[in-house]
Amino acid sequence: MSDRISVHITKETLRVANCYEHVSHVSAGGNAMFIGTVRNQTKGNEVLKLEFEAYTPMAIKELEKIAQAVIEKWDAIKVSIHHRVGTLRVGDIAVIISVSTPHRAASFEACQYAIDTLKETVPIWKKEIFRDGEVWVSAHP
Amino acid sequence: MSDRISVHITKETLRVANCYEHVSHVSAGGNAMFIGTVRNQTKGNEVLKLEFEAYTPMAIKELEKIAQAVIEKWDAIKVSIHHRVGTLRVGDIAVIISVSTPHRAASFEACQYAIDTLKETVPIWKKEIFRDGEVWVSAHP
Amino acid sequence: MKVKILAFGIAKDIVGGKSGEMDFTENATIAQVKEALTQQFPGFEELRKFSIAVNESYQEDDYVISEGDELVIIPPVSGG
Amino acid sequence: MKVKILAFGIAKDIVGGKSGEMDFTENATIAQVKEALTQQFPGFEELRKFSIAVNESYQEDDYVISEGDELVIIPPVSGG
Secondary structure, eight states, X not given: OOTTEEEEEESSOOOHHHHHHHHOOTTOSEEEEEEEEOOSEETTEEEEEEEEEEOHHHHHHHHHHHHHHHHHHHOOSEEEEEEEOEEEETTOEEXXXXXXXXXXXXXXXXXXXXXXXXXXXXXXXXXXXXXTEEEETTOOO | OOTTEEEEEESSOOOXXXXXXXXXXXXXXXXXXXXXXXXXXXXXXXXXEEEEEEOHHHHHHHHHHHHHHHXXXXXXXXEEEEEEOEXXXXXXXXXXXXXXXXSHHHHHHHHHXXXXXXXXXXXXXXXXXXXXXXXXTTOOO | OEEEEEXXXXXXXXXXXXXXXEEOOTTXXXXXXXXXXXXXXXXXXXXXXXXXXXXXXXXXXXXXOOTXXXXXXXXXXXXX | OEEEEEEOHHHHHHHTSSEEEEEOOTTOBHHHHHHXXXXXXXXXXXXXXXXXXXXXXXXXXXXXXXXXXEEEEXXXXXXX
């Protein structure tokens, strides 16, 4: 992958400053970021923690496809997608996507495309753990 | 202003981590950020530096209006808008906007509304300084 | 009546300073303020547009100024 | 032919483990793999959907598997 793309799946805490550094560029006019965090409830059920699992080699490939599409379709200068796995607590950051483009409208579109596509295609799964049970998110109709 | 809004105009270096901290919230499902930086050129002319000037008391009021609209129209949980003034170099961050919402689509829309409106209404001006002259951006048709 | 006027950005260059005073009749409107400014400083005609704020808010052309108002010339903004 | 199968997420719970082996005829397709899985583990019928990846890529129903392929069961993803 080119140095225009930074894709990571990690058990470590994600940091917005770190993800932004990967995309900042002197010819960028706009940088859009999306930060996905663990919410404290789902349909009124209190979430205690989340467990994220990835099929890592394929997840990396799918993330790279998304990043490549962002560069090609929106003329992005740089894009980084960092996803955390393992056990996350409420408020923890699960994913950070950062896109720099020459003009700002494209950065929003590209960033939104990236998170929307990630949630459809990238083999990562989360299990929500409640006080009285647990559930694999989105598994059932 | 409520603690859901953080608006700053400052001569200090802006930091994405700092701006994000203001909006992170346990009930947020999406956080969108926009980071505006100083580009190295305008229409092929090399930019040496930028000077930002604000009519500060009114700029704060206009930023607060934008933040309030974001909370009302997009049900945002928190919003922060930090703008730098003074002399900025290429690559420096001029503005950071951060919006947290219960659902992610709204965070992108709200963040884009905020930067688009900021660029239309907030009394802040930038002068681009080139090797052979300087120009107030957007002043002329 | 004498009214205080502040200028920012390119307006500062056009009027040749950060602040000044202008003389207006009672019940002058923003439209009249803009006209007087353009007459005295033709540089304003070359701008994409310019607005006037009174007491830290944009005011429309039909707004009537009062003694003690602080007028601020707002040339096209370019923050962000 | 024996083919190795990996399972993730809820698929792991449905098949009762992270990896296993299944027996298929030569030239079996992904459609047949899915059918066999659903027959052996009715839990797959309750899912919103599930896909099969071969060699780290999604494959369509008409893809023909070969000896040595590693099949991976991909239940509905939920990253982000």
